[in-house]
Amino acid sequence: MDWILVAEQALNGLQFGLMLFLLAAGLTLVFGIMDMINLAHGSLYMVGAYLAAATALATGSFVLAVAAAVIGTALLGMLLELALLRRLYQRDHLSQVLATFALILISNEGVRMIWGEQPLMLNTPAALSGPVELLPGLMYPAYRLLIIGVGLAVALLLFLLVTRTRIGMWVRAGASNRAMATAMGVNIKRLFTLVFGFGAALCALAGALLGPLLAVQVGMGESILILAFVVIVIGGIGSIRGALVGALLVGLVDTLSRTLLPAVMRQLASPEVASNLGPALASILIYVLMAAVLFWKPQGLFPARG
Template structure:
């Protein structure tokens, strides 16, 4: 185990964690303020990735694809919220789960009909295609560094939005005490629509950023949606600060586990056993982390309520 490998995995974990934060930020606000369990959140991530890839291919520009896909996904989210999601706000959680799961299945089939069953390619911009030498002997992909920079920038802007603006004050009030926010005159209906569209835009941004690294394919939102829910449970429902810390923890633990645990197992057992046991144990690490956090902090690290 050398220093270069550890540093590389640290940066990979940071990059993955920040992309998880983009998904978890919108999800935790929808869950914390609207009391809405939205399983269709991962579908917006998938749709955003497909739209960005299609616009980028048609225009020949990754940046036009990214901007156009984010705007289009936000509009889709706004329409979805106004036509379907709004009808589920006052329903129980089981109805919300069943309703949004149906949206997830319909979104998968709609994407399959429009784009086909095969994955599509989303290439990073040419200027970010190569590695950057951070110090002698260690080069890291420029595009991954760009993802880290975008994630940190969005996290900083979200912090300013939540803590320094009137809208952010209403969001924090709604997450802490929804009934009191209503009593104080907050336009909750407009706030719900704006938050849902904002969450959809963050989903598209995450899909566009991860598209060149992961496959843009039907059903890509399900697995990452599970991780996003783990993030908000660890961080605390309704908390942006908790979502950021939870995402970074999950990103680092998941990346390090999938890389380092198989290496460790190869040192102590036969190669064929290590090949099977390593990935299996690594996939459990984030759930062990969640269980440990909930054991000591049942409401998460930074709950919005309480």
């Protein structure tokens, strides 16, 4: 197999994994700190993509589109937390699942009412529409390199925020012992609202950046939400480091398996069998990975309270 193809797919897996990290980081913060199962997390990703596409169509600026998506979705997330979700913190997980599943249905219908049934187009910035030569013979799209750079920068900033700042100390204290953090003067309600808004902003950033690569359409958040849950289960609930490692593993395994497995199967079986069996095996490989991690480390690779 051509090494250029493998290198391109590895970079695609890195790019996909970093975008999964933006989704999973917010989800693992909400799940690990607030003990809140939020199935509507993917809907915030969808709203961010739609806000970015609508702003880009209105202004012609991709930078303004990303900024509008991040700010607007963060405000929407904080409003949802204040109006509804904080009433679910003391309820059982079944109530949280039912309420946030209802939010998925409401979000999908709300998007249909505002933007219609047809997908919106979000174009790649003209300055980043061409390829970049990374190595002799290896050309890679400049926009995907931008996504990789933004993902790595956000991962570094998020790590520094959680581990090196006072706000991060409050977040870790609230996750470890909510009652003690309150007794020490931390406003837990305000902290939770800010954390939820921050998680919504990360979702919007992922949606805005992936918009030019994927269709901006109703229901786009449901499929990627499943992968985000797989990531936090592999990495460890509540762990930012685990979310990063889990996202990179899922992104690389999913992308490389879809390229390499069909090629390997063609060497072992007939073309008809390979064309059917290869993609099927590739689609379940990340769940096999999750099952293996849970078998050896039931709390994930980097549990937050390990």
